[in-house]
Amino acid sequence: MNRSVIVSFLIVAAVPTLLLCAEPSAFGAGDLSSPEPYGLTSNEKVILETKDKLKKVAQKSNSQASQLDSLRERIDGLQSIVESISRNTHNNKINLNKLKEEEDLGFSNATEYQTRLSGSIEQKGQKIEELKANILELSKLLDEINTQYVTKDEYNTLVKSVNDFKDLVAKELKSGKKVKSSASKKSSAELYNLAKKNYDKKYYTKAIQNYEELIKRKYKPAYAHYMIGEMNYKRKNYANAISYFKKSSLLYSKASYMPTLMLHTAISMDKTGDNAHAKSFYKAIIAKYPNSKEASEAKRRLK
Numbered sequence: 001m002n003r004s005v006i007v008s009f010l011i012v013a014a015v016p017t018l019l020l021c022a023e024p025s026a027f028g029a030g031d032l033s034s035p036e037p038y039g040l041t042s043n044e045k046v047i048l049e050t051k052d053k054l055k056k057v058a059q060k061s062n063s064q065a066s067q068l069d070s071l072r073e074r075i076d077g078l079q080s081i082v083e084s085i086s087r088n089t090h091n092n093k094i095n096l097n098k099l100k101e102e103e104d105l106g107f108s109n110a111t112e113y114q115t116r117l118s119g120s121i122e123q124k125g126q127k128i129e130e131l132k133a134n135i136l137e138l139s140k141l142l143d144e145i146n147t148q149y150v151t152k153d154e155y156n157t158l159v160k161s162v163n164d165f166k167d168l169v170a171k172e173l174k175s176g177k178k179v180k181s182s183a184s185k186k187s188s189a190e191l192y193n194l195a196k197k198n199y200d201k202k203y204y205t206k207a208i209q210n211y212e213e214l215i216k217r218k219y220k221p222a223y224a225h226y227m228i229g230e231m232n233y234k235r236k237n238y239a240n241a242i243s244y245f246k247k248s249s250l251l252y253s254k255a256s257y258m259p260t261l262m263l264h265t266a267i268s269m270d271k272t273g274d275n276a277h278a279k280s281f282y283k284a285i286i287a288k289y290p291n292s293k294e295a296s297e298a299k300r301r302l303k
Contacts, residue, residue: 047165054162075135078134085124089121089125089128092120188219191210191214191219192220194210195211195224195227207227207231208231211225222248222252222255223248223257225248228244229242229244238269238271241264245264248261249261262284263285263297266282266298279302281298282301282302283302285298
């Protein structure tokens with residue numbers, strides 16, 4: 001077997017493996033733990049934004065606390081220096097007064113030392129004024145940070161509010177929209193047919209309610225997720241569409257509607273700005289379903 005044949009065989013053998021790797025990465029939509037999450041629903045976006053804000057608040061709080069500690073230490077240090085200089089100055093003034101008394105009494109050697117002592121007192125007086133000015137500036141900065149400082153209690157209150165919001169969103173997502181009582185009385189097969197009729201008539205709100213009830217009953221859940229994804233896609237709710245397409249694919253990846261699901265997923269990614277994943281998905285469609293109309297559309301969009 002010549003070398004070119006071996007290389008061709010290896011490429012063909014590797015295609016299924018590459019597809020298996022490509023699809024899960026593209027279907028990573030809605031993963032809030034990802035470093036770069038994409039394909040998020042409106043609720044997931046709010047949760048992610050709030051999570052980022054909390055992180056920034058925590059970082060700012062820690063930074064401010066560190067600054068406060070540093071400023072307090074500097075002010076304490078400066079005050080200690082001022083007190084020390086003040087004591088020395090006070091002692092020098094006492095000595096100066098003694099020298100003046102000695103000079104009045106006629107001691108000639110007191111004059112030179114008196115001059116040096118006066119100069120030292122003047123220098124230390126200037127130093128004290130400089131230090132006082134520095135302390136005043138630091139105190140102003142300390143007051144400014146204190147007004148903006150987020151205390152631990154305030155931060156915990158903010159975290160609690162966010163957690164309450166997340167719980168509320170989770171309950172809403174779990175409960176879903178209520179299905180009319182007449183639909184709940186129908187058998188799963190009857191409800192399945194009703195959902196299809198509502199979809200064909202473009203009664204998407206009713207159809208979504210029907211398919212959500214079918215998901216709760218675990219009756220053809222992969223197809224129900226796909227259909228809800230399709231209706232979100234038609235309504236241009238692309239992030240929601242990606243989320244439902246992902247769930248459908250995870251439940252049953254060999255469904256007959258997979259080419260359409262993958263194409264609409266790729267287009268939805270394009271619409272949400274996730275061009276890199278969309279491109280990899282288009283390529284996966286072409287490789288996996290080369291003779292399909294979806295592959296032709298994928299080629300057109302890649303161009």
